[in-house]
Amino acid sequence: MTATEVESSRVRVALDLGRPAEALRLLSPLLASDPDNAALWTLLSEAHHDAEAYPQALQAAVRAVQADPHRDQAHYFLALGLWNTHVLGRTPRWGSARRHARQAQDALRAAISLAPFHPGYMVTLAQLVLQTGGMAEARTLLTRALELHPHHTHALVTLAELALKRRDAPEAERLARQVLALEPDSVPGMGALAWAQLRQKNPHTALNTALNAVRLAPADPAARAYFSALSHAYLPRPLGRGSWTWRLAMIPQAGIALIPVIALGLTTRNVSRYRRLPPELRAAVALVRPMRREVGVTLCLLGIVVLGFVGLLDTRLAGPVGVLVSVLMLGLVVVLIAGAIRGSRLRHR
Numbered sequence: 001m002t003a004t005e006v007e008s009s010r011v012r013v014a015l016d017l018g019r020p021a022e023a024l025r026l027l028s029p030l031l032a033s034d035p036d037n038a039a040l041w042t043l044l045s046e047a048h049h050d051a052e053a054y055p056q057a058l059q060a061a062v063r064a065v066q067a068d069p070h071r072d073q074a075h076y077f078l079a080l081g082l083w084n085t086h087v088l089g090r091t092p093r094w095g096s097a098r099r100h101a102r103q104a105q106d107a108l109r110a111a112i113s114l115a116p117f118h119p120g121y122m123v124t125l126a127q128l129v130l131q132t133g134g135m136a137e138a139r140t141l142l143t144r145a146l147e148l149h150p151h152h153t154h155a156l157v158t159l160a161e162l163a164l165k166r167r168d169a170p171e172a173e174r175l176a177r178q179v180l181a182l183e184p185d186s187v188p189g190m191g192a193l194a195w196a197q198l199r200q201k202n203p204h205t206a207l208n209t210a211l212n213a214v215r216l217a218p219a220d221p222a223a224r225a226y227f228s229a230l231s232h233a234y235l236p237r238p239l240g241r242g243s244w245t246w247r248l249a250m251i252p253q254a255g256i257a258l259i260p261v262i263a264l265g266l267t268t269r270n271v272s273r274y275r276r277l278p279p280e281l282r283a284a285v286a287l288v289r290p291m292r293r294e295v296g297v298t299l300c301l302l303g304i305v306v307l308g309f310v311g312l313l314d315t316r317l318a319g320p321v322g323v324l325v326s327v328l329m330l331g332l333v334v335v336l337i338a339g340a341i342r343g344s345r346l347r348h349r
Contacts, residue, residue: 004030004037011043020050038068045077054084072114076121079107083128092131101132119145123154130162138162153179153186160192169199187213191226203234204277211284231288235270238263238298267298 007030014023024047031040041064048057058081064074086100108125115121122145126138139162145155156179163172173196179189190213197206210227217223274282274291 004034004040008039008043011047015043015046015050018050020047023047024051036067038064038071038074041067042071042073042077045074045081049077049080049084054081054088057081058085070114072111072118072121075107075111075114076124079104079111079124079128082107087131093133098132101128104128105132117148119149119152119155122148123152123158126155126158126162130158130165135162135165151182153183153189156182157186157188157192160189160196164192164195164199167199169196172196173200185216187217187220187223187226190216191222194226194230198230198233203273204281206230207234207277207281207285211281214284227284228288231285235273235285235289235291236266238266238270238294263298267295271295 007026011023011026011030014020014026023043027040027044027047031037031044034040041060045057045060045064048054048060057077061074061078061081064071065078068074082100082104087097087104090097092098092101105125105128108121108128112118112121112125122141126141126145129138129141138158142155142159142162145152146159149155156175160172160175160179163169163175172192176189176193176196179186180193183189190209194206194209194213197203197209207227207230210223210230213220213223214227270289271291274285274289277285
């Protein structure tokens with residue numbers, strides 16, 4: 001075993017232990033002495049990826065592919081680098097993000113052509129293809145992956161997500177339970193199960209499932225993200241982007257008047273749903289959705305709109321109405337500032 005191979009094995013151990021900084025330190029002298037080693041460049045890309053330094057991971061993957069175009073792992077990390085550098089956080093169906101998304105997918109297809117029996121590559125490609133709307137191709141890839149590895153939990157979870165996109169909640173629940181039978185503490189499996197339960201009109205069960213994921217993995221941000229997303233889906237923000245408030249407010253002649261009315265209706269429904277939650281679940285949801293603040297904001301907005309119409313209809317009341325509107329505006333600002341400070345403290349803890 002050569003000295004380079006020994007050091008490479010040490011890098012592999014560091015990456016497996018979740019120590020990308022140590023791996024980067026070990027790789028630096030190795031690449032200095034052997035700058036055309038595709039395996040080392042691939043390890044460097046993986047280390048940068050684990051450290052969330054995605055542009056550097058992309059550059060290392062490009063060097064790995066240049067050094068050895070027939071190395072499947074190099075194409076795999078090239079795909080990850082392209083996606084995380086140029087697509088992550090953007091809409092992958094538009095503009096430059098779409099172009100880079102296709103490049104990442106093509107890099108994964110190259111990896112699959114070089115390693116046709118690697119189910120992980122197929123699952124990753126299916127996940128990327130789903131982001132650009134390729135549901136049929138994603139299903140084919142996942143089916144092939146499960147033929148190679150029938151108990152591949154990532155493939156099963158992605159199939160469950162695909163079933164949710166197709167609005168087939170019972171199938172999504174079946175697949176999620178299959179995942180949990182193989183890995184009882186799988187956070188993605190519990191998340192998929194929770195979404196399937198919510199789609200089947202079992203919100204309390206769904207929130208309990210997501211809360212159990214948080215209890216099992218309190219340090220996992222994905223578990224908290226599932227619970228937060230489910231809470232917002234069950235108790236939608238009355239004035240949030242994409243809510244029914246803004247959709248119905250587009251009705252000509254009545255749009256402005258409908259905004260506070262619909263917002264009040266959604267708030268009333270949310271409060272009713274919130275009060276019907278079991279006490280333990282209500283306490284957990286309250287950390288994600290502070291209902292009192294939302295009710296206060298909605299009432300302030302409703303009062304401002306109503307007083308505004310009163311002032312327009314009767315000029316004699318314009319002065320007192322202006323004072324009341326100013327008081328409500330000040331109260332609204334105070335409530336929002338207090339909520340922002342409280343929210344930052346919760347995030348800090």
